[in-house]
Amino acid sequence: MIYHFAPVQGHTDAPYRHFHAHNYGAETNYYTPFIRLEKGELRTRDLKDLSSHLNEGTHLVPQIIFRNPEELTTLVGILKKNGASEIDLNMGCPFPLQTGHGRGAATVADAELAKAVAEIIEGNPEIDFSAKIRLGLDRPDEWRNLIHVLNRIKLTHIAVHPRVARQQYSGELHLDQFAAILQESSNPVVFNGEIRTPEDIDNILDRFPGIAGIMIGRGLLARPSLVKEYLSGNEWSRERRVAEMIRFHRDLLDYYSASLCGESQIISKIKPFWEYAEEEIGRKPWKAIKKASNIAKYHSAVASIEI
Ligand SMILES: Cc1cc2nc3c(=O)[nH]c(=O)nc-3n(C[C@H](O)[C@H](O)[C@H](O)COP(=O)(O)O)c2cc1C
Structure with a gap:
Protein backbone atom coordinates (compact mmCIF):
# COMPACT_ATOMS: atom_id res chain seq x y z
CA MET A 1 0.00 0.00 0.00
CA ILE A 2 1.48 3.34 -1.02
CA TYR A 3 0.43 6.59 0.63
CA HIS A 4 0.44 9.79 -1.38
CA PHE A 5 0.31 13.37 -0.15
CA ALA A 6 -2.06 14.98 -2.66
CA PRO A 7 -0.88 18.18 -4.30
CA VAL A 8 -2.69 21.24 -2.96
CA GLN A 9 -1.89 24.52 -4.70
CA GLY A 10 -0.84 27.19 -2.18
CA HIS A 11 0.06 24.61 0.48
CA THR A 12 2.24 21.70 -0.60
CA ASP A 13 5.16 23.60 -2.06
CA ALA A 14 8.82 22.60 -1.61
CA PRO A 15 9.37 24.01 1.92
CA TYR A 16 6.12 22.46 3.19
CA ARG A 17 6.93 19.06 1.63
CA HIS A 18 10.49 19.15 2.93
CA PHE A 19 9.61 19.96 6.53
CA HIS A 20 6.69 17.56 6.47
CA ALA A 21 9.02 14.76 5.40
CA HIS A 22 11.61 15.90 7.95
CA ASN A 23 9.12 15.86 10.82
CA TYR A 24 6.99 12.88 9.86
CA GLY A 25 9.47 10.56 8.20
CA ALA A 26 8.73 10.85 4.47
CA GLU A 27 6.14 8.08 4.61
CA THR A 28 4.28 9.44 1.58
CA ASN A 29 5.00 10.19 -2.03
CA TYR A 30 4.78 13.91 -2.71
CA TYR A 31 3.58 15.79 -5.79
CA THR A 32 4.17 19.32 -6.97
CA PRO A 33 1.01 21.37 -7.33
CA PHE A 34 0.13 21.38 -11.02
CA ILE A 35 2.71 22.88 -13.35
CA ARG A 36 1.43 24.57 -16.47
CA LEU A 37 2.69 26.47 -19.43
CA GLU A 38 2.52 30.22 -19.60
CA LYS A 39 3.48 31.71 -22.96
CA GLY A 40 5.01 28.39 -23.93
CA GLU A 41 7.29 28.14 -20.88
CA LEU A 42 7.19 27.03 -17.26
CA ARG A 43 6.35 29.76 -14.79
CA THR A 44 9.43 30.80 -12.77
CA ARG A 45 7.82 29.82 -9.47
CA ASP A 46 6.98 26.33 -10.79
CA LEU A 47 10.55 25.85 -11.97
CA LYS A 48 11.83 27.07 -8.59
CA ASP A 49 9.58 24.62 -6.77
CA LEU A 50 10.60 21.77 -9.02
CA SER A 51 14.34 22.36 -8.81
CA SER A 52 14.50 23.35 -5.12
CA HIS A 53 17.24 21.68 -3.08
CA LEU A 54 14.52 21.09 -0.48
CA ASN A 55 13.19 18.28 -2.68
CA GLU A 56 16.21 16.10 -1.90
CA GLY A 57 15.36 13.06 0.16
CA THR A 58 11.67 13.00 -0.75
CA HIS A 59 9.92 10.98 -3.41
CA LEU A 60 8.64 13.88 -5.50
CA VAL A 61 6.54 13.52 -8.63
CA PRO A 62 6.03 16.61 -10.77
CA GLN A 63 2.42 17.08 -11.83
CA ILE A 64 1.44 18.80 -15.07
CA ILE A 65 -1.81 20.17 -16.42
CA PHE A 66 -2.40 20.52 -20.17
CA ARG A 67 -5.16 21.07 -22.66
CA ASN A 68 -3.89 19.51 -25.84
CA PRO A 69 -1.16 17.18 -27.12
CA GLU A 70 1.13 20.12 -27.93
CA GLU A 71 1.08 21.44 -24.36
CA LEU A 72 1.61 17.94 -23.01
CA THR A 73 4.56 17.27 -25.34
CA THR A 74 6.20 20.58 -24.43
CA LEU A 75 5.74 20.03 -20.69
CA VAL A 76 7.06 16.47 -20.83
CA GLY A 77 10.09 17.72 -22.82
CA ILE A 78 10.85 20.46 -20.27
CA LEU A 79 10.48 18.08 -17.32
CA LYS A 80 12.72 15.51 -18.99
CA LYS A 81 15.38 18.19 -19.43
CA ASN A 82 15.04 18.89 -15.72
CA GLY A 83 15.74 15.27 -14.91
CA ALA A 84 12.22 13.99 -14.20
CA SER A 85 11.73 10.25 -14.33
CA GLU A 86 8.10 10.31 -13.18
CA ILE A 87 5.27 12.60 -14.25
CA ASP A 88 1.71 12.83 -12.95
CA LEU A 89 -1.00 14.03 -15.32
CA ASN A 90 -3.64 16.29 -13.82
CA MET A 91 -6.93 15.23 -15.39
CA GLY A 92 -9.05 16.22 -12.44
CA CYS A 93 -8.65 19.89 -11.57
CA PRO A 94 -12.16 21.38 -11.21
CA PHE A 95 -11.19 25.09 -11.16
CA PRO A 96 -13.24 26.81 -13.88
CA LEU A 97 -10.15 28.78 -14.94
CA GLN A 98 -8.56 25.46 -15.95
CA THR A 99 -11.58 23.45 -17.11
CA GLY A 100 -12.79 26.49 -19.08
CA HIS A 101 -9.59 26.23 -21.12
CA GLY A 102 -9.99 22.50 -21.60
CA ARG A 103 -7.54 21.47 -18.86
CA GLY A 104 -7.90 19.29 -15.76
CA ALA A 105 -11.28 17.62 -15.39
CA ALA A 106 -12.27 18.80 -18.88
CA THR A 107 -9.86 16.22 -20.31
CA VAL A 108 -11.70 13.23 -18.81
CA ALA A 109 -14.47 13.02 -21.37
CA ASP A 110 -12.26 13.93 -24.35
CA ALA A 111 -11.65 10.56 -25.99
CA GLU A 112 -9.62 12.08 -28.86
CA LEU A 113 -7.27 13.83 -26.45
CA ALA A 114 -6.98 10.62 -24.43
CA LYS A 115 -5.73 8.79 -27.52
CA ALA A 116 -3.12 11.48 -28.15
CA VAL A 117 -2.10 11.36 -24.47
CA ALA A 118 -1.65 7.59 -24.74
CA GLU A 119 0.61 8.03 -27.79
CA ILE A 120 2.75 10.63 -26.01
CA ILE A 121 3.09 8.33 -23.01
CA GLU A 122 4.10 5.43 -25.23
CA GLY A 123 6.63 7.69 -26.95
CA ASN A 124 8.36 8.40 -23.61
CA PRO A 125 9.03 4.94 -22.19
CA GLU A 126 11.79 6.23 -19.91
CA ILE A 127 9.20 8.18 -17.91
CA ASP A 128 6.80 6.55 -15.43
CA PHE A 129 3.46 8.26 -15.85
CA SER A 130 0.52 8.35 -13.48
CA ALA A 131 -2.80 10.18 -13.78
CA LYS A 132 -5.03 11.95 -11.28
CA ILE A 133 -8.62 12.01 -12.43
CA ARG A 134 -12.15 12.94 -11.45
CA LEU A 135 -15.24 11.13 -12.56
CA GLY A 136 -16.04 13.85 -15.07
CA LEU A 137 -17.11 17.44 -15.49
CA ASP A 138 -20.85 17.06 -14.91
CA ARG A 139 -21.82 13.41 -14.99
CA PRO A 140 -20.22 10.79 -12.74
CA ASP A 141 -19.88 8.28 -15.59
CA GLU A 142 -17.82 10.45 -17.98
CA TRP A 143 -14.66 8.54 -16.99
CA ARG A 144 -15.94 5.71 -19.19
CA ASN A 145 -14.71 7.72 -22.21
CA LEU A 146 -11.20 7.61 -20.81
CA ILE A 147 -10.75 4.28 -19.12
CA HIS A 148 -10.49 2.06 -22.20
CA VAL A 149 -7.71 4.29 -23.54
CA LEU A 150 -5.87 4.33 -20.22
CA ASN A 151 -6.24 0.56 -20.05
CA ARG A 152 -4.11 0.22 -23.19
CA ILE A 153 -1.11 1.92 -21.62
CA LYS A 154 0.96 1.24 -18.55
CA LEU A 155 0.62 3.77 -15.76
CA THR A 156 2.09 3.52 -12.27
CA HIS A 157 -1.45 4.25 -11.05
CA ILE A 158 -4.54 6.33 -11.56
CA ALA A 159 -5.58 8.32 -8.51
CA VAL A 160 -9.33 8.86 -8.48
CA HIS A 161 -11.19 11.59 -6.62
CA PRO A 162 -14.73 10.25 -6.98
CA ARG A 163 -16.53 13.53 -7.56
CA VAL A 164 -17.39 15.50 -10.68
CA ALA A 165 -15.85 18.92 -11.28
CA ARG A 166 -19.15 20.68 -10.65
CA GLN A 167 -18.95 19.50 -7.02
CA GLN A 168 -15.51 21.08 -6.54
CA TYR A 169 -14.33 19.69 -3.17
CA SER A 170 -17.53 18.93 -1.27
CA GLY A 171 -20.67 16.88 -1.53
CA GLU A 172 -21.28 13.20 -2.07
CA LEU A 173 -18.42 10.89 -3.00
CA HIS A 174 -19.63 8.54 -5.75
CA LEU A 175 -18.21 5.37 -4.22
CA ASP A 176 -20.21 3.13 -6.57
CA GLN A 177 -18.43 4.78 -9.52
CA PHE A 178 -15.11 4.36 -7.76
CA ALA A 179 -15.85 0.67 -7.34
CA ALA A 180 -16.60 0.44 -11.07
CA ILE A 181 -13.30 2.13 -11.98
CA LEU A 182 -11.46 -0.24 -9.64
CA GLN A 183 -13.03 -3.15 -11.43
CA GLU A 184 -12.46 -1.86 -14.95
CA SER A 185 -9.01 -0.33 -14.68
CA SER A 186 -6.10 -2.46 -15.76
CA ASN A 187 -3.80 0.03 -14.03
CA PRO A 188 -3.42 0.19 -10.25
CA VAL A 189 -6.02 2.49 -8.67
CA VAL A 190 -5.45 4.91 -5.79
CA PHE A 191 -8.32 6.29 -3.70
CA ASN A 192 -8.47 10.03 -2.99
CA GLY A 193 -11.11 11.93 -1.03
CA GLU A 194 -12.17 13.01 2.46
CA ILE A 195 -9.74 10.88 4.46
CA ARG A 196 -9.30 12.59 7.83
CA THR A 197 -8.61 9.90 10.43
CA PRO A 198 -6.94 6.49 10.76
CA GLU A 199 -10.45 5.04 10.92
CA ASP A 200 -11.25 6.56 7.51
CA ILE A 201 -8.19 4.77 6.09
CA ASP A 202 -9.38 1.49 7.60
CA ASN A 203 -12.87 1.99 6.18
CA ILE A 204 -11.57 2.59 2.65
CA LEU A 205 -9.21 -0.40 2.85
CA ASP A 206 -12.07 -2.60 4.11
CA ARG A 207 -14.41 -1.46 1.41
CA PHE A 208 -11.86 -1.48 -1.46
CA PRO A 209 -9.21 -4.09 -0.67
CA GLY A 210 -8.06 -3.99 -4.30
CA ILE A 211 -6.69 -0.46 -4.22
CA ALA A 212 -2.97 0.15 -4.67
CA GLY A 213 -2.78 3.23 -2.50
CA ILE A 214 -4.41 6.09 -0.71
CA MET A 215 -3.93 9.76 -1.52
CA ILE A 216 -4.72 12.37 1.11
CA GLY A 217 -4.83 16.14 0.72
CA ARG A 218 -6.72 18.26 3.24
CA GLY A 219 -6.72 15.47 5.83
CA LEU A 220 -2.91 15.57 5.95
CA LEU A 221 -2.82 19.36 5.97
CA ALA A 222 -5.18 19.27 8.96
CA ARG A 223 -3.39 16.41 10.67
CA PRO A 224 0.11 16.06 9.23
CA SER A 225 0.82 12.99 11.36
CA LEU A 226 -2.09 11.01 9.90
CA VAL A 227 -0.12 8.53 7.78
CA LYS A 228 2.66 8.19 10.33
CA GLU A 229 0.07 7.41 13.01
CA TYR A 230 -1.66 4.91 10.79
CA LEU A 231 1.54 3.10 9.86
CA SER A 232 2.66 2.94 13.49
CA GLY A 233 -0.64 1.27 14.41
CA ASN A 234 -1.16 3.81 17.21
CA GLU A 235 -3.45 6.78 17.06
CA TRP A 236 -1.75 9.72 18.77
CA SER A 237 -3.47 11.83 21.42
C1 LIG B 1 -6.98 24.65 -2.69
C2 LIG B 1 -6.77 23.34 -3.42
C3 LIG B 1 -5.75 23.25 -4.37
C4 LIG B 1 -5.55 22.04 -5.06
N1 LIG B 1 -4.52 21.95 -5.98
C5 LIG B 1 -4.35 20.78 -6.67
C6 LIG B 1 -3.30 20.63 -7.63
O1 LIG B 1 -2.48 21.52 -7.88
N2 LIG B 1 -3.24 19.43 -8.29
C7 LIG B 1 -4.12 18.41 -8.05
O2 LIG B 1 -4.03 17.36 -8.65
N3 LIG B 1 -5.07 18.53 -7.13
C8 LIG B 1 -5.21 19.68 -6.44
N4 LIG B 1 -6.18 19.75 -5.48
C9 LIG B 1 -6.99 18.56 -5.18
C10 LIG B 1 -6.35 17.70 -4.10
O3 LIG B 1 -5.13 17.14 -4.57
C11 LIG B 1 -7.29 16.53 -3.72
O4 LIG B 1 -7.56 15.76 -4.86
C12 LIG B 1 -8.60 17.02 -3.13
O5 LIG B 1 -8.39 17.99 -2.13
C13 LIG B 1 -9.43 15.85 -2.58
O6 LIG B 1 -8.69 15.12 -1.64
P1 LIG B 1 -8.83 15.37 -0.03
O7 LIG B 1 -10.30 15.23 0.29
O8 LIG B 1 -7.96 14.34 0.59
O9 LIG B 1 -8.38 16.80 0.21
C14 LIG B 1 -6.38 20.93 -4.79
C15 LIG B 1 -7.37 21.04 -3.80
C16 LIG B 1 -7.57 22.21 -3.12
C17 LIG B 1 -8.65 22.29 -2.06
Missing part, protein backbone atom coordinates in the same frame (compact mmCIF):
# COMPACT_ATOMS: atom_id res chain seq x y z
CA ARG A 238 -4.63 15.25 20.28
CA GLU A 239 -1.98 16.79 22.57
CA ARG A 240 0.81 14.90 20.87
CA ARG A 241 -0.52 15.64 17.39
CA VAL A 242 -0.77 19.36 18.06
CA ALA A 243 2.62 19.51 19.81
CA GLU A 244 4.26 17.86 16.78
CA MET A 245 2.35 20.11 14.42
CA ILE A 246 3.63 23.16 16.25
CA ARG A 247 7.19 21.82 15.91
CA PHE A 248 6.66 21.30 12.16
CA HIS A 249 5.22 24.84 11.95
CA ARG A 250 8.27 26.22 13.79
CA ASP A 251 10.63 24.69 11.21
CA LEU A 252 8.63 26.10 8.34
CA LEU A 253 8.33 29.54 9.93
CA ASP A 254 12.09 29.64 10.66
CA TYR A 255 12.74 28.79 7.02
CA TYR A 256 10.39 31.50 5.72
CA SER A 257 11.78 34.03 8.18
CA ALA A 258 15.29 33.36 6.90
CA SER A 259 14.42 33.27 3.21
CA LEU A 260 11.64 35.83 2.69
CA CYS A 261 11.71 39.59 2.93
CA GLY A 262 9.35 41.39 5.23
CA GLU A 263 6.61 40.48 7.67
CA SER A 264 3.72 40.55 5.25
CA GLN A 265 5.41 38.05 2.91
CA ILE A 266 6.20 35.75 5.82
CA ILE A 267 2.68 35.96 7.22
CA SER A 268 1.02 35.32 3.89
CA LYS A 269 3.19 32.23 3.32
CA ILE A 270 2.78 30.73 6.79
CA LYS A 271 -0.91 31.38 7.49
CA PRO A 272 -2.20 28.73 5.05
CA PHE A 273 -0.41 26.15 7.25
CA TRP A 274 -3.42 26.28 9.59
CA GLU A 275 -6.19 26.63 7.03
CA TYR A 276 -7.60 23.12 7.42
CA ALA A 277 -6.68 22.66 11.10
CA GLU A 278 -9.60 24.42 12.77
CA GLU A 279 -10.89 21.25 14.40
CA GLU A 280 -7.42 20.19 15.48
CA ILE A 281 -6.32 23.46 17.13
CA GLY A 282 -9.72 24.89 18.18
CA ARG A 283 -11.86 27.63 16.71
CA LYS A 284 -10.56 30.55 18.81
CA PRO A 285 -6.83 30.22 17.98
CA TRP A 286 -7.72 29.34 14.40
CA LYS A 287 -9.72 32.56 13.99
CA ALA A 288 -7.02 34.61 15.73
CA ILE A 289 -4.41 33.23 13.34
CA LYS A 290 -6.63 34.10 10.38
CA LYS A 291 -7.10 37.65 11.64
CA ALA A 292 -3.47 38.31 12.64
CA SER A 293 -2.29 41.38 10.77
CA ASN A 294 1.33 41.44 11.94
CA ILE A 295 3.92 38.95 13.12
CA ALA A 296 3.49 39.79 16.84
CA LYS A 297 -0.25 39.10 16.64
CA TYR A 298 0.44 35.97 14.64
CA HIS A 299 2.87 34.65 17.26
CA SER A 300 0.45 35.30 20.09
CA ALA A 301 -2.37 33.60 18.12
CA VAL A 302 -0.21 30.50 17.64
CA ALA A 303 0.81 30.61 21.31
CA SER A 304 -2.88 30.51 22.26
CA ILE A 305 -3.25 26.99 20.84
CA GLU A 306 -3.84 24.74 23.83
CA ILE A 307 -1.82 21.57 24.09
